[in-house]
Amino acid sequence: MVVIRRATEADIATIAAVGSRAWASNVFSFEPELPGMRAHVQKAFREFAESSFAQVLVADVDGTIVGWGARDEDNDYISDLWVDPVVQGQGIGTTLLRALKAAIAEAGYTKARISTHARNVGAIRLYQREGFDITEQGPEWSTSLEREIDKVKMLAELQ
Numbered sequence: 001m002v003v004i005r006r007a008t009e010a011d012i013a014t015i016a017a018v019g020s021r022a023w024a025s026n027v028f029s030f031e032p033e034l035p036g037m038r039a040h041v042q043k044a045f046r047e048f049a050e051s052s053f054a055q056v057l058v059a060d061v062d063g064t065i066v067g068w069g070a071r072d073e074d075n076d077y078i079s080d081l082w083v084d085p086v087v088q089g090q091g092i093g094t095t096l097l098r099a100l101k102a103a104i105a106e107a108g109y110t111k112a113r114i115s116t117h118a119r120n121v122g123a124i125r126l127y128q129r130e131g132f133d134i135t136e137q138g139p140e141w142s143t144s145l146e147r148e149i150d151k152v153k154m155l156a157e158l159q
Contacts, residue, residue, distance in 0.1 A: 002092055004099040007049075007056035007068065014065045015049040015056060016042065022067075022082035023144070026120060031145060041144050048072070048080075057099055059083070059092045069096040076109040081123070097130050105158040112158055117142075118150035131156040 007015060020042045049056070052072045059067040067083035078100050083093045104112045116123045118137055132154035140151040
């Protein structure tokens, strides 16, 4: 059974590792891996986890973190949603996304925002199933890929 809970400081290393694995397995399916990119991304996930773990919700299965999501500024924007590649397709992303949307609604927002790489069709399909519509598509600088990429921005009305 998946339990969604707030991350703790003890979860930092696992949050970084899951994020790095999920990012690499996804992004490198449609973007080339350049030298040093994986190390750069691992460092970025570690720094994010260290500074923002209090804004992270983790998906825990029998004491193991298998995914996580965040609103790194506690607003209406979902900044992160990562599921370990070994458990993708088991509903963990959906469970996390619903928990993040609920937290946004509880904070008083009527809409939730999220964005992703335009070629990340799996994520876009998940977000659309959960009520998000594409509101914008176009070039945007990617810090992790260190270049401009095509991104989609999506919006969902909250009940």
